[in-house]
Amino acid sequence: MPPRSIGFIGLGVMGKPMAKNLLAAGYDLTVHSRSPGPVDELVAGGARRAPSAAACAAGQDVVILMLPDSPDSELVMLGPSGVLEADPLPALVVDMSSIQPGVSRRIAARAEAGGLPFVDAPVSGGEPGAIAGELAIMAGGPADAFEVLGPLFEVLGKSAVLCGPAGAGGAVKLANQMIVAANIQAVGEALLFAARSGLDPRVVVKAIRGGLAGSAVLDAKAPKMIAGDWAPGFRLELHLKDLDNALAAAREASAPVPVTTVVRQFVKTLVENGHAAEDHAAIARYGEQIAGSTIAP
């Protein structure tokens, strides 16, 4: 039987539009979140309010988590009044937060020991993708649980790929974020070089986007860099978190990732210098930290 009742925990920038899409698709939704505003908004739309994670999860067909970072997932799953204390337990939990794969594996082991199947399924696509229901979903967990989640993933995303056991989704998300960050930095370096060489960076983008330098990053982020438009989108401080998780996971896997290490250092510097809440396109502002160099004229 396909799932009908959903407990949704975490109504932030990503969680709120995702929960709204599930509500609009006719699911029976119960919500829980730290800030009351988004909860009120969902309740006004027909969702039920729950006073704790345990209460939100109790007896649901599926519980979805969309939380900021690893400690939040651990607390909501394993802490007091957490999902594992729900009575009765839900049938299935899917954590769509972007957290450390090792933490997902640990949570999965605890959940499954308690008889609760667990899937990690972080997403790519940012707030626009969440609103449009066009996220790319990278999942890890048991195949039958992934199967059950199919109809929900169709509401939330444009693709969902099962990548391995629990934690695999998170590892793939980190791989994704490594590529995105390095490519933003590379586009930033290329456009800064072009601008300092007296070229119009808009013409440069036009000349190269059809070739091997073409990418989703070039199309989505170069216009923001050129306009000096740093409104998020995806906040730089969240990308720093992802890169820190990536470096930790790469160390654990004994995988050398030198460019990721360099880019993370620039991102860290930018976050510490007042750019935390800007879009991650602001990775291209690395030059301002070094030499007062800007792409925009």
Next chain:
Amino acid sequence: MPPRSIGFIGLGVMGKPMAKNLLAAGYDLTVHSRSPGPVDELVAGGARRAPSAAACAAGQDVVILMLPDSPDSELVMLGPSGVLEADPLPALVVDMSSIQPGVSRRIAARAEAGGLPFVDAPVSGGEPGAIAGELAIMAGGPADAFEVLGPLFEVLGKSAVLCGPAGAGGAVKLANQMIVAANIQAVGEALLFAARSGLDPRVVVKAIRGGLAGSAVLDAKAPKMIAGDWAPGFRLELHLKDLDNALAAAREASAPVPVTTVVRQFVKTLVENGHAAEDHAAIARYGEQIAGSTIAP
């Protein structure tokens, strides 16, 4: 009047298929190249053989150069029996080699002082693009000269963008190569991390290619990395040359390019360790130099 007669100098991996396409399009072609094999091939197809660059250039509507590096362009243009000694001078020269923008500017100044308009127009797309006539052409020079070259560029490429004065094409090509190299390295790091984490890199590519990590590099190069297929394509030693030219030009423009600098160092190490003639997808083999780490199982 559109150009009919072409002198083509440099029948290497790129030049030979480009010259063939112009011949097939009905242009009156005279060729000159160091190695006799490709010259014989073009002559068998109807081209004329010229004993020197000057002889190849004399009286042509357009002279096209496609040479390995900056010193070659300087020698062929400015050296003994070079294009500037052609009698009569050709009407227009376009250098489609990938060389230092500063050298193109110097050659352009000398050519124009001698009454010969000069355009630099390096390309992206590699041997497959040259064969298919689907190169991305990045040009620098006078607008009227660029206009004259339009019909030729339509035979050779799928896009041609005038980016500024002479040298601008080369600067944009270097910007292109910076992005391509860094993105190959980033994809390599992400797939190495994924493989060392126990994931199937093919599934990873499938899961991320529709999102912000998607790129022409991911589509074209990840399958080669995963298969351990290093057949060129575009040789790593040529990408090293481009990165060295990029670093020199970036220094000249006072543009800090830290990731390009790091990637260039790995490329240099790989070229010195026997990978010079491999496809530039082999940038992903950086891990083998550090830790014996491979993406392929």
